[in-house]
Amino acid sequence: MSVHSAGIILYRFIESKLQVMLVHLGGPFWAKKDDGAWSIPKGIYEKDEDPLAAAKREFREETGREVDGMFIDLGEVKQPSRKIVHAWALKHDFDTSKIVSNLFRLEWPPKSGSIQQFPEADRAQWFEVQEAREKILRGQRTFLERLIVQLGYTPENAGASHYFE
Structure with a gap:
C-alpha cells in the first residue's frame, strides 16, 4: 500500500521573475544540508481525507499560517521513496521570517x-x-516544471513586466 502525501507550493512574481516558497527540512539529518534539502510544505493524509484539505492542514502545521485562494492542481508524483505526493500551487505572498512549524520527536544522538x-x-x-x-528535493522537481508549464512562464517572457503582474 502506498503512502500518500499532499502539499502546497506558493509562488509569486518579483520584477516579473517567478519565485517559489520552499521550507528547509528540520532535524539533525538535514541541518547542514542545503541543495536538495528543501521541500514544499506537505504531509501524509489518510485515504478517506480530501487531499487539498490535507495539503492546507499540512501547510498550516509546517508554517503556522493558513492559505486559501485559487489553487492550481499540479497532480501527483511518485517519489523515490515510493510515496505519492499530490501538490497544488497558489499565488500568494508570504513572510518567510514568521514561520512556526510543528515539532517531531527523535532519539538524538542515535542510540543515546x-x-x-x-x-x-x-x-x-x-x-x-x-x-x-x-x-x-529531487523527487519534487516535477512540481516546479508543471508549475512553469501551467503559468506559461519562460525566462524570455520574464522580462516583460506586464506579463505576470
Whole structure:
C-alpha cells in the first residue's frame, strides 16, 4: 500500500521573475544540508481525507499560517521513496521570517536514549525558480516544471513586466 502525501507550493512574481516558497527540512539529518534539502510544505493524509484539505492542514502545521485562494492542481508524483505526493500551487505572498512549524520527536544522538524535539521545517525561503530546482528535493522537481508549464512562464517572457503582474 502506498503512502500518500499532499502539499502546497506558493509562488509569486518579483520584477516579473517567478519565485517559489520552499521550507528547509528540520532535524539533525538535514541541518547542514542545503541543495536538495528543501521541500514544499506537505504531509501524509489518510485515504478517506480530501487531499487539498490535507495539503492546507499540512501547510498550516509546517508554517503556522493558513492559505486559501485559487489553487492550481499540479497532480501527483511518485517519489523515490515510493510515496505519492499530490501538490497544488497558489499565488500568494508570504513572510518567510514568521514561520512556526510543528515539532517531531527523535532519539538524538542515535542510540543515546535521549529524545529531542525538532521542527519539521526549520525555515522558509523564496527562491527564483532556477535556484529552486537545485534546492528542492529531487523527487519534487516535477512540481516546479508543471508549475512553469501551467503559468506559461519562460525566462524570455520574464522580462516583460506586464506579463505576470
